[in-house]
Amino acid sequence: MKRRSFLKGMAAAGATTLLPAGAVGGLLSACKNEAQPASPAWSFDEIIDRSGTWSIKYNRAKEGQLAMWIADMDFKTDPVVSAAMRERIDRDVIGYTYMPDDFAAAIQHWQRMQHNYEVPTEWIHFCPGVITSINQAYLTFSEPGDKIIVQTPVYNPFFDYARKLGRIPVENPLIFEDGHYRMDFDGLERLIDKRTKILVLCNPQNPAGILWPRETLARLAEICDRHGVLVISDEIHSDLNLFGKPHLPFCSVSDTAARVGIIFSSPSKSFNFAGLASIAYCIIPDEEKRTRYMDGLENAKLAEASVLSAIALIAAYSHEPVWLNDLKKYLEGNILRVEEFFREHELGIRAIRPEASFLCWLDCRGMGLSQKEVVDWFQEDAGVLINNGAMYGTGGEGFIRLNVGCPRSLVDEALSRLVR
Numbered sequence: 001m002k003r004r005s006f007l008k009g010m011a012a013a014g015a016t017t018l019l020p021a022g023a024v025g026g027l028l029s030a031c032k033n034e035a036q037p038a039s040p041a042w043s044f045d046e047i048i049d050r051s052g053t054w055s056i057k058y059n060r061a062k063e064g065q066l067a068m069w070i071a072d073m074d075f076k077t078d079p080v081v082s083a084a085m086r087e088r089i090d091r092d093v094i095g096y097t098y099m100p101d102d103f104a105a106a107i108q109h110w111q112r113m114q115h116n117y118e119v120p121t122e123w124i125h126f127c128p129g130v131i132t133s134i135n136q137a138y139l140t141f142s143e144p145g146d147k148i149i150v151q152t153p154v155y156n157p158f159f160d161y162a163r164k165l166g167r168i169p170v171e172n173p174l175i176f177e178d179g180h181y182r183m184d185f186d187g188l189e190r191l192i193d194k195r196t197k198i199l200v201l202c203n204p205q206n207p208a209g210i211l212w213p214r215e216t217l218a219r220l221a222e223i224c225d226r227h228g229v230l231v232i233s234d235e236i237h238s239d240l241n242l243f244g245k246p247h248l249p250f251c252s253v254s255d256t257a258a259r260v261g262i263i264f265s266s267p268s269k270s271f272n273f274a275g276l277a278s279i280a281y282c283i284i285p286d287e288e289k290r291t292r293y294m295d296g297l298e299n300a301k302l303a304e305a306s307v308l309s310a311i312a313l314i315a316a317y318s319h320e321p322v323w324l325n326d327l328k329k330y331l332e333g334n335i336l337r338v339e340e341f342f343r344e345h346e347l348g349i350r351a352i353r354p355e356a357s358f359l360c361w362l363d364c365r366g367m368g369l370s371q372k373e374v375v376d377w378f379q380e381d382a383g384v385l386i387n388n389g390a391m392y393g394t395g396g397e398g399f400i401r402l403n404v405g406c407p408r409s410l411v412d413e414a415l416s417r418l419v420r
């Protein structure tokens with residue numbers, strides 16, 4: 001109770017100061033002020049050695065290739081996160097763990113401070129990774145043979161797992177006009193039928209890094225509500241909103257959205273600890289949906305916390321985001337570099353500015369090459385590993401995704417290889 005009023009007090013005062021150790025429980029005792037020195041203890045320019053760390057990103061890279069594909073960053077995590085985990089490791093106590101109150105309190109605090117979203121404690125639950133949790137929602141809220149709508153180009157596991165789980169993924173491709181994406185609501189109305197149970201929203205959208213406007217989200221909610229379609233909003237990239245543009249949590253935009261939506265999110269992208277794997281949370285305002293979902297998660301034995309994941313989330317979300325704010329500025333710098341490069345060099349490639357995250361969506365249709373030739377040009381000729389846009393469904397052909405979550409020198413090296 002005391003803890004809640006402390007956090008509320010912080011918000012009311014508009015405070016963004018560091019939460020003192022102990023303010024959200026003993027787990028934070030490792031996160032003392034000295035973990036956040038006045039002059040940063042981090043440099044995003046530093047090349048970190050990932051050899052011997054079982055990195056999926058680098059495992060694919062052949063000698064001399066730059067790994068700029070899968071969505072993790074070549075940066076160390078926020079020192080407050082490692083300090084908190086280190087403290088627990090130093091105690092050598094890693095037994096079965098219940099989810100402490102600090103978990104929901106940290107998420108509440110974070111959503112309020114970062115996204116201006118007031119979330120009651122009971123709406124929040126631990127989840128075992130965003131995709132595992134979305135899959136579990138497919139199982140809970142649809143039957144085999146039911147349809148699940150995806151708005152392509154979009155993160156491919158949304159439709160890959162729908163298919164693997166016996167559901168039918170249906171595409172409602174985004175409309176790309178004048179360098180901007182918007183949703184095709186007429187197409188959506190035409191697509192929905194009695195077997196359509198779920199729409200998966202990527203908010204912000206990966207791969208194009210779109211922060212969806214309020215009117216778009218509200219209209220999507222209204223359409224889905226009218227047809228009894230559940231909206232699953234994947235908000236894993238939301239804490240990396242860039243260039244001063246806000247992220248809007250789907251369920252916050254209207255009462256209808258709160259009734260029809262479920263949010264899944266995680267600090268694993270923004271704080272770069274995706275390797276913890278079992279770390280995410282859901283926000284489910286509607287009680288009936290919440291009970292059904294949590295029952296399903298518990299029955300699948302997926303509702304149990306991984307202790308280090310919980311510690312990492314609490315540490316990341318309970319502090320003033322000094323590291324994260326620095327990171328966002330650095331990413332903006334990398335993105336501007338990429339934009340400028342493709343403006344200056346006429347390669348037939350246009351960079352679409354991501355409004356969130358560290359993934360640049362490059363429109364390569366001006367190169368006059370086939371998709372395979374474009375991909376080979378990046379990967380084999382230039383030695384820059386990227387994600388093939390075609391993997392993200394209709395609308396992805398002609399594009400590639402370049403991960404610039406890395407030191408600027410690597411971005412520069414990749415770009416210079418393209419002209420060489």
Ligand SMILES: Cc1ncc(COP(=O)(O)O)c(C=O)c1O
Nearest residue numbers: 071129130131132155206234236
């Ligand atoms: C939109 C989106 N959702 C989910 C994930 C993966 O989340 P998790 O590792 O928690 O399953 C990613 C990873 O790139 C992603 O881009």
